[in-house]
Amino acid sequence: MRIIILGPPGSGKGTYSSRLAIKLGIPHISTGDIFREEIKRGSELGNSISNYVSSGKLVPDDVVNMVIEKRLSQEDCREGFILDGYPRTLNQAEFLDGISKIDVVINLNVPKEVIVRRLSSRLICKNCGAIFNKITLPPKVEGICDKCGGELYQREDDKPEIIRRRIELYEKEIAPLLEYYRKKGVILDFYESDGSGREISLDQVIEKMVEALKKYL
Numbered sequence: 001m002r003i004i005i006l007g008p009p010g011s012g013k014g015t016y017s018s019r020l021a022i023k024l025g026i027p028h029i030s031t032g033d034i035f036r037e038e039i040k041r042g043s044e045l046g047n048s049i050s051n052y053v054s055s056g057k058l059v060p061d062d063v064v065n066m067v068i069e070k071r072l073s074q075e076d077c078r079e080g081f082i083l084d085g086y087p088r089t090l091n092q093a094e095f096l097d098g099i100s101k102i103d104v105v106i107n108l109n110v111p112k113e114v115i116v117r118r119l120s121s122r123l124i125c126k127n128c129g130a131i132f133n134k135i136t137l138p139p140k141v142e143g144i145c146d147k148c149g150g151e152l153y154q155r156e157d158d159k160p161e162i163i164r165r166r167i168e169l170y171e172k173e174i175a176p177l178l179e180y181y182r183k184k185g186v187i188l189d190f191y192e193s194d195g196s197g198r199e200i201s202l203d204q205v206i207e208k209m210v211e212a213l214k215k216y217l
């Protein structure tokens with residue numbers, strides 16, 4: 001199955017897509033992860049994009065498109081893939097149409113206040129970048145990373161006003177893409193909760209997602 005996943009910051013997009021990929025036996029392809037990896041390795045590609053990534057600006061379409069074309073041509077993508085962080089512009093969506101069929105676009109819908117609550121309780125390790133959460137995933141020792149013993153901190157942009165602003169920016173950015181894929185009839189609007197206000201576990205969310213995807217097989 002060829003899947004695109006769209007969702008605002010704090011929607012659980014990264015977690016859901018990596019879990020879903022394992023469940024479906026297809027690769028999880030995150031352009032953000034690919035770029036960070038290339039930058040860390042100091043590759044030619046990494047050096048050419050590090051300024052964009054460190055300032056949060058979009059990497060030029062030509063570069064992103066080339067990276068994705070190469071990645072999707074690899075053997076492990078034959079049975080499908082989950083794209084996370086791509087496409088982000090109409091140009092990218094049109095390019096993608098030229099190189100691959102897309103079966104479904106999962107649109108994660110999470111209420112703004114839920115995102116604000118989640119992100120403003122997020123903690124990150126200064127040393128290894130591991131992510132914890134004061135509410136849902138507390139570290140064993142307060143303020144200390146379970147994985148490496150590093151110090152945990154709160155990101156400057158995980159403050160409530162800034163989170164709301166980031167969500168609005170995301171909505172603006174993604175609106176043309178949603179319209180583009182709605183016209184094609186491939187959008188799966190996904191709500192993680194059942195509307196009752198009850199929290200459901202990660203496993204339950206993934207199960208619900210797999211069930212909803214069956215219609216698009």
Ligand code: ADP
Pocket residue numbers: 009031032033035052053054056057058059060064085086087088089092
């Ligand atoms: P963020 O939510 O901060 O954008 P990501 O991990 O998705 O985090 O991406 C990190 C960075 O990589 C982005 O800020 C951008 O510079 C670059 N990037 C990732 N995906 C794309 C894309 N599809 N088009 C352009 N730039 C991208």
Ligand code: ZN
Pocket residue numbers: 125126127128129130145146147148149150
């Ligand atoms: Zn750590």
